[in-house]
Amino acid sequence: MQFLPPEDAPKGEEGKNYLYTRVRLAWYYRPSDVSERTVTDPRLLLAAIYSEVCDINQLRAKCHVVHRDKISDLSGWKKRPDRFYFNRLFDPYIKKEFEVIPSHDVRNLPDNIRDVLTSRYEFVVAEKEVIPDLTDNIRLCDSCQEWCPSADSVLCDRCKKYFHMRCVQPPLIAKPSRGYGWTCAPCSRQHDEEVDSHEIRHATPLGVKQTRSNAPAARGRGRPRKDKSLAEKEENLPVKHFNMWPFRYFGQHTVAEDTLDPEDLIFPRTASRIGPKYQATVAAAPEPYSTPPEIEERGTDHTVEVLGIINTFTESELAEAEDIKKRLSDDADLQTSVDWLTEVIRRLSEAAMDGAMPSVKITPMRLEKWKKSETPYKDKEWSRSEIVAFEDAIQQHGPELRAVRDEVATRSIYEVVRFYGLWKSVKQGEETRRRKATGPPPKPISRQYKSIAEANDGQRVGHADDDSSIIAQPSKTPSCGACRTRESKTWWKAPKGLPTNILCDTCGSNWRKYADLNVRPLREESVPLTKARDKREGTPLAGPSTKRARTSISAHSTPPPTISIAPQNRCLACLKSGLPGKVLRCKQCQFRVHAGACGAIVDPTAADSWVCELCENEETLEASINPDCLLCPRPSNGEKRRRIAEKKYWPPPDSFLRACKPTEGQGWLHILCAVFTPELTFTDASRLRLVEGLSTISRHKWTTRCWLCAEVEGAVIRCSDCSKEFHASCAWKQGHKFGFEIQPVKSSRRDSTTTVTFKGETGCMNAIISCKEHDHSKRDIYDLCETNEGGETALQVYCQAYKQAPVGQAHGLLRKARRLDAMLNLRSAEAQLLVFKQPPTPIVEPECYRCHSQFSPAFYRVTDSSFALNGHRSGEEVWMCHRCHFELNETNTGKSMGMMVS
Incomplete structure (x- = not known):
């Protein structure tokens, strides 16, 4: 837009002798930078009425930005380098996009305003809904033949003529509501006459129905021939500018006559926020408050502490005050201390008001009126x-003074804050004295050269080597973060998130010009488990290969991929690293785990703000604040108190045992305990939420001693390969094998067995816990975080297939009641078998004889002594539900039927 001299150049004719060192650049936005929608065309831009002054050495290259209507062959335009186009404008202050149209397309304007608009500006910026009104033919009032702006005019629905709202008789106060039309007086009169005459019959217009045909569309004469000369002419077409801008706002909130003023603002505008919709209605001012006579007025000498009345002293009082000050202290440093002088002035003023000037004493402590204890007027000297x-x-820590106070434990925070100000002023004074001793700073580069001859002998301004984005000396083995090439004349700095921090010349230029990167994905280089097991113990897996490396490299061969240096998190379950989107890190306690191993469904863009469920529960309090697992032994109170005193988390975030899930009773369970205990299920297996079935765990598991910790507390699980029983958390701490094994299923049992497919293997998946003493090398056991082709972990696949509660059959309370019924029936059957030494009798569920319902809070036995009820034999047990019992008692029909309900 404009080349400018240095900022410190003088104004006027003398400033013209300086070289141009700055430039004013018009600002264009990429659509993806200002909106959430994705735009596939990297050449499309958004214009803006916004400029910025930059140093001339920040110029990268020259490009052509043209309006879309100026381009005849858009595909050919985009094939040429450094060519961009725009058709909309974005205002960075309103945060809104506007349409941009050529100014000669605006027709609905008076001639004088349209001539000024087209002579000054090449384009017009307006809202999308205003464009049809602007590009329509000029609208004149049928009454006064003057221009009708859309805001002050109304359209007749029959004759399609425009009228000023003030020209209509009587004048219109407001436009018709949406969905209603308006007709002028002659059209209304003509319509009434036609209706009264009953002679005109309005026929329903029949639309011409187009016949569908399977014939191919008419073929044109081919694509127009590309004309290179036409494309070059389009680049050099003259564009009108007024005050360096080719467009101005002429939209809904513009007064058309203001366009004639050359000083009128050209920026987009919004609706005025004036009126009862935006302003508060303030009530009338209250009556002045009168102080009761018995209440003392505030601000008098009795309520305000007087800090000093030295300005009211006479000459004799001032001389006496100077003598008293000299007698108080002989220390020169103390006599120049601001705190000491402030206290002396305060004490002298109080003594003068009380008439006891000679008895003034300065003690280290003083008692203020609003404080209960004395405070020192000066801090103790710092050692x-x-x-x-x-x-x-x-x-x-920098200026974080509370953290500084923790380091200086002998001082209070108030003393630290006061000393920080004093210490900072001393440092600033030393810096000022050093600058005065060394002289003024050197003259800026822009003021050193006043002519081109002098500038050519000195440093060149705006040279490419001055670019801070170019890396002069890359590493010994440079590799482009996008295309992986290792050879380039120039290396550029790469954006974050790429495997390396440098880009080659081609990728760097494309990124800086078009924000376009052709990133080649990394290949996962993982050592097979069979090869890893074959290596001897102590041999590094990434050791040098025994094969001789190739020395000749083909010109067309693909260079080997570089090792990714992107920041990764290490999962505490599988001890493998992954990208932040796959391995989550808690924002508060820094707990790290694969998203599939804890049932977390997180948007990759919000992975940095993920919080584990225990930390989230501290804010929401949806479950118990005691995070101890209900199936594991309780930790000692000493251990918990020690960690709480050290301000550490419990359970510790450096172990996978911090991954816990809430239960239906608002308790907590380890994910390991919930998954590897067969009796437990999840209400939402995809997110591992709300563990159910804790009451169905057998009594044997609760009363068995753990083989590892020798504790009886908690519930144990059994090893898959031996008879040892232990807690899941104890087995995890001891390094036992946790995983999932797929067993083949016979064809005859596939209909009755739930089968899954994981990594190409189909069968019944079982949760396996095996002691570390057993040999697992000959078994295919999948780890917790091992993923299949779809990205699901083995833990996710197992839980979704086998740990999902039947939420579609009944609600949570009914499922819990059924579990309790089954448990009580089982215990009663066991007791009957133990006491009577005979098989238990089958339990018959009661059923109401009236409504045949089997579900009721209570059933009542009905004894019939006179006749049979609904086909029941006399003496047979007949039941009645609670609702029927209540209805019979209310209507008093039970007595009439001759039955007795017990």
Whole structure:
């Protein structure tokens, strides 16, 4: 837009002798930078009425930005380098997009306004809904033959003529509501006459129905021949500018006559926020408050502490005050201290008001009216050790003074804040004295050269080598973060998130010009498990290969991929690293785990703000604040108190045992305990939420001693390969094998057995816990975080297939009641078998004889002594549900039927 001299160049004719060192650049936005929608065309831009002044050495290249209507062959335009186009404008202050149309397309304007608009500006910026009104033919009022702006005019629905709202008789106060039309007086009169005459019959217009045909569309004469000369002419077409801008706003909130003023603002505007919709209605001012006579007025000498009345002293009182000040202290440093002088003035003023000037004393402590205890008027001197600790803390924490106070434990936060101000002023004074001793700073580069001859002899301004984005000396083995090439004349800095921090010349130029990167995906280089097992113990898996490396490299061969240096998190379940989207890190406690191993469904863009469920529960309090697992032994209170005193998390976030899930009773269970205990299920297996079935665990598991920790508390699980029983958490701490094994299923049992397919293997998946003493090399056991082709972990596949509660059959309370019924029936059957030494009798569920319902809070036995009920034999047990019992008692029909309900 404009080349400018240095910022410190003088104004006027003398400033013309300076070289241009700055440039004013018009601002264009990429659509993806200002909106959430994706735009596939990297050549499409959004214009803006916004400019920025930059140093001339920040210019990268020259490009052509043309309006879409100026381009005849868009595909050919985009094939040429450094060619962009725009058709909309984005305002960075309103955060809104506007349409951009050529100014000569605006027709609905008076001639004088349209001539000024087209002579000054090449384009017009307006809202999308205003464009049809602007590009329509000029609208004149049928009454006064003057221009009708859309805001002040109304359209007749029959004759399609426009009228000023003030020209209509009577004048219109407002436009018709949406969905209603308006007709002028002659059209209304003509319509009434036609209706009264009953002679005109309005026929329903029949639309011409187009016949569908299977014939191919008419073929044109081919694609127009590309004309290179036409494309070059389009680049050099003249564009009108007024005050360096080719467009201005002429939309809904513009007064057309203001366009004639050359000083009128050209920026987009919004609706005015004036009126009762935006302003508050303030009530009338209240009556002035009158102070009761018995209440003392505030602000008098009795309620305000007087800090000093030295300005009211006479000459003799001032001389006496000077003598008193000299008698108080002979220390020169103390006599120049601001705190000491402030206290002296305060004490002298109080003594003068009380008439006791000679008896003034300055003590280290003073009693203020609004405080219960005395406070020192000056801080105690800082020792050398305290100053050293303070400076070390400032170097480590910066101006975070509460953290500094923790390092300097002998001082309060108030003393630290006061000393920080004093220490900072001393440092600034030393810096000022050093600058005065060394002289003024050197003259800026822009003021050193006044002519081109002098500039050519000195440093070149705007040279490409001055670009801070170019890396002069890359590493010994450079590799482009996008295309993996290792050879390039120039290396550029790469954006974050790529495997390396440099880009080759081609990728760097494409990124800086078009924000386009052709990133080639990394190949996962993982060592097969069979090869890893074959290596001897102590041999590194990434050791040098025994094969001789190839020395000749083909010109067309693909260079080997480089090792990714992108930041990764290490999962605490499988001890493998992954990208932040796959391995989540808790924002508060730094707990790290694969998303599939904890049932977390997180948007990749919000992975940095993920919080584990225990930390989230501290805010929401949806479950118990006691995070101890209900199936594991309780930790000792000493261990918990120690971690709480050290301000650490419990359970510790450096172990997978921090991954817990809430139960239906608002308790907590380890994910390991919930998954590897067969009796437990999840209400939502995809997210591993709300563990159910805790009451169905057999009594044997609760009363068995753990083989590892020798504790009876908690519920144990059994080893898959031996008879040892232990807690799941104890087995995890001891390094036992946790995983999933797929067993083949016979064809005759496939209909009755749930089968899954994982990594090409189909069968019944079983949860396996095996002691570390057993040999697992000959078994295919999948780890917790091992993923299939779809990205699902083995834990996810197992839980979704076998740990999902039947939520579609009944609600949670009914499922819990059924589990309790089954448990009570089982215990009663066991007791009957033990006491009577005979098989238990089958339990018959009661059924109401009236409504035949089997579900009721209570059933009542009905004894019939006179006749049979609904086909029941006399003496047979007949039941009635609670609702029927209540209805019979209310209507008093039970007595009439001659039955007795017990």
